[in-house]
Amino acid sequence: MVPVKGNKKKDNIEIRSEPVQEILGTIPHWIIRWGITLFLIIILILLIGSWFFKYPDFINAEIEVITQNPPVDVVAKASGKIDEFFILDKQRVEEGQRLAIIENPANYEEVFLLKEYLGEIKYFIQNADSSRLPSFSYDKYNNLGEIQSFYSLFLKSYLDYENFLNVDYHNKKIEALKVQTHDYRIFYEYLYKQRNTLEEDYNLMNKDYERHKKLFENGAIAEVELERSKSEVLKKQHDFEGARTNLANTQIQINELEEDILDLQLQHRQDYSKLKLALRESYDNLIGQINIWEQNYLIKAPITGSASFNKFWAENQNVIIGE
Known part of the structure; x- marks a missing residue:
């Protein structure tokens, strides 16, 4: 068999390439030493830098909390002693519910009772076709404080009107x-x-x-x-x-x-x-004066929610305007 000339040349190339590969594949020792040293220096710099430049675990910042129904402060509009609390701390309250009453010359039970009666006769007062008024014990209301004079005018108008209807002259x-x-x-x-x-x-x-x-x-x-x-x-x-x-x-x-x-x-x-x-005029004036009295001395819930005292409060404790 006659050998092929081209194959012999290929073998010679491969034989020569092994030394070349050995020279090229060997990394100089100085490169390895300096590379390791440089890597260690970089690691050391990072460690030292992390010691001096610490990232805080807590970040102090201002935030704004937005709620659909934010809490509403309820403050006294008159100075005096707290006569009585009508609710307890953390109690669920409805809008307009009475929370507390500040001491004043009026008997608040009489005021509340009078306002309830005035609400009952509102229809008869405002209805021009009405001819009769529900009867009531008008001698019960003798301790109304600053409301008393307005009540007296209303009572006179009431009795004059009632007498006019009863006599029917x-x-x-x-x-x-x-x-x-x-x-x-x-x-x-x-x-x-x-x-x-x-x-x-x-x-x-x-x-x-x-x-x-x-x-x-x-x-x-x-x-x-x-x-x-x-x-x-x-x-x-x-x-x-x-x-x-x-x-x-x-x-x-x-x-x-x-x-x-x-x-x-x-x-x-x-x-x-x-x-x-x-x-009608005496009725409206009396209602208006009762509303003023409530604004000054009666503390009511402005919204529905839970009543929370911002500090300890007790009956007979003094309170000033704005507290």
Whole structure:
């Protein structure tokens, strides 16, 4: 077999390449020594730097917490002693619920009771068609402090209005006048018929007088007969005129009674409106004064939530405005 020349050349190349690879694959020792030294120096620098430049475990920073229903501070608007607490610390409260009351000249139980009653009669006060008010024991409210004068005005207006409705003078007087008017109308009908009858008698007597007059002119009767006939005519005329006068006077009396009824009806409306207005105004003023009293002395929950005392509070403890 004849060897192939090209393969021999390939083997020679591979044989020569092994020494070359040995030289190229050997790393100089100085590079290894300096490389290790440099690596150690870098590690040492990092360790020393981490000692001097420490990263803090806690970072102090300002944050803003946003909540849908933030807490609301409740402060006193008047200085004084805490008369009574109506709730406990951490207790669940509803908006507008009473929390505490500051000592003041008024008896707060009377004020609360009065406000409750005023709420019950609100409809009757504001409703223009109402005619009756619920009764109440008005002598219970004698210790209202600064509210007392406003309550006295309201009580006067209330009693005036109640007395006006109970006595009902105008309507009773109107009913009496209507009865009188009815009676006069019946009497008027009687006088009207009487006048018609007397008018017929007068006309007949006047015709009889005319006949006597003709007879006298003809000489058929004496003058005495004519004068007697004329006297009867004058008498019937007097009776007829008297009936007409009575009828007219009766009509005048009926008209006057009807005018009196109209005047009383007008006076009733005016007095009713006046008393109603006075009652409304005194009611509104009293409610307004109670609201002022509550703003000054009554502490209420502004929102629904849990009541939390920011420090220890107790009854009879002094509190100043803003606490």
